[in-house]
Amino acid sequence: MQRSSYIFSASLHAGLMAVAIFGLPYWEPQRELEPPVILAEFAPIADKTNVPKPQPKAIESKAEPKDEPVPEQKVEPKPEPPKPQPQAVAPPPPPPPPTPEPPKQAEAPKPAPMPEPEPSPKPVPKPREVVETPEPPKVAEKPKPQSKPAPPKPAQRTEEKSKAPSFTDVAALVNKMKAPPAAQPQQAPQTASRTPPAAAPRAEGPSNPNLPISMSEKDFIRKQVEDKWQFDIGAKDASNLIVRVRFSLNPDGSLRNQPEIVDTARMYLPGQESYRSAAESARRAVLKAAPFQLPPGDKDKWGQEIILNFDPRQMLGG
């Protein structure tokens, strides 16, 4: 055997290996698939959904002038008491306008300013409030009464214009309001009312079925589900059993399709039996709560897919 043949063979194999390890084109596309591992996005969603941003402030601001009157408002007997509220609340809006949101929206619908300025400052407090599950739902319900004062306002606005010089341009701004859809979804639940006058707020935009369902509306639904959710407190690893359920509703509040668990794969992993039972119970809870009571406002948008996070920690009050 000649030495050259060994060398030849060795170099051939080395070259082949080099091609296989570094340069084989077949393996390239698979490597590109790896980057999109973005699993860290769950937490922020849970926070957002739980946060009833606008209402707490509204409550607080109103709570200062009158602590108890809030329940009274639910009765909706007097259109007049609400008026002072918006005005009382109106002063706060001016400070928020400096926040990123366009000043038009802040001023335009007087009820609206209350929720709008809040979102910007509130994101910070949210996480704390998230812990207290019971509260958000209540809040979600309360805003409605508060908003009711709004509908009658078309007339009131004019009055207010005279009262508050800062709102003179409101009429013009109201027209502009129709244009920006982004801020409206939040206003929708609050401004919209069950009473016929709702026609007025609807004209301002909340009726767009393409608008996303706001957090407070979700919380309104969540509360109803959580009331029915019988969660096993003693389940293993209970703090990690955040269940995400996906479903959509008909305008009358019934389920449009069967609720689905988003993370179906996890249900069947070994060692996740407790998650599975939690997920199943969450699904049952949705089914039990089925004819949902929908928040006032446009009902068509509930046809959208809703994904709710159910966190046992919140259920148990932290």
Add this chain to the structure above:
Amino acid sequence: MDRTVSAMPLGGSAAATDLSLWALFLQADWIVKAVMLMLVLASFWSWAIIFDKLIKIRKVISDTDKFENDFWSGGSLDALYDRLSIAGPQHPMAVLFVAAMREWRRSTERGLVRGKHGLGSLQVRIGQVMRVSIDREMERLERYLGFLASVGSVSPFVGLFGTVWGIMNSFHAIASSKNTSLAVVAPGIAEALFATALGLLAAIPAVMAYNKFSNDLGRLNVRLEGFAGEFSALMSRQLDEEEAA
């Protein structure tokens, strides 16, 4: 929200498995690793043999062609013998010729070629010498071809063994993780199949080369025997002519 929902299945499916060949080798079981190493060595060795034989056989054939031309050109056989024996015979046919001529010369130098008996035994001796040298030369040329043959026939089985072992391991992995998703099994199966791929990679060239070389050598063998027959016929005619003279 949409973003995270769509990110979930993506994140789940894109388990961090590296499927490059080197990673496949590294994450293999040690038996599979041994099988792979064996196959790589076999491939290396068989390719070395292939190159060696390729060069050697081609050279032998071209030398043989040249020698036959010289032999049948009508020149003096004694001169040809002197030339070859000084330089040393380089290829089987020259070795054959030199062996026969040497036997002839020695016999004639020592005066053994006397009478009918002496002539007959000289022819027998030359035939013997030529047959022996053919065998020896062919043996020299055929050395290592057996290795090619066995690599060609055995290495697929060796690779298959590695594959079976690797797949056994990956099924064990299924059993232990209780997860039948393809992501659990796929790396093991890929690494196992890699062993079969190596076995075939070693076997295919070995088999092809073995067939080619044994064909070439068979043809060379036929030529050598033909030459030996012709040469002994030539010699016996010469001897008969000398005796008649």
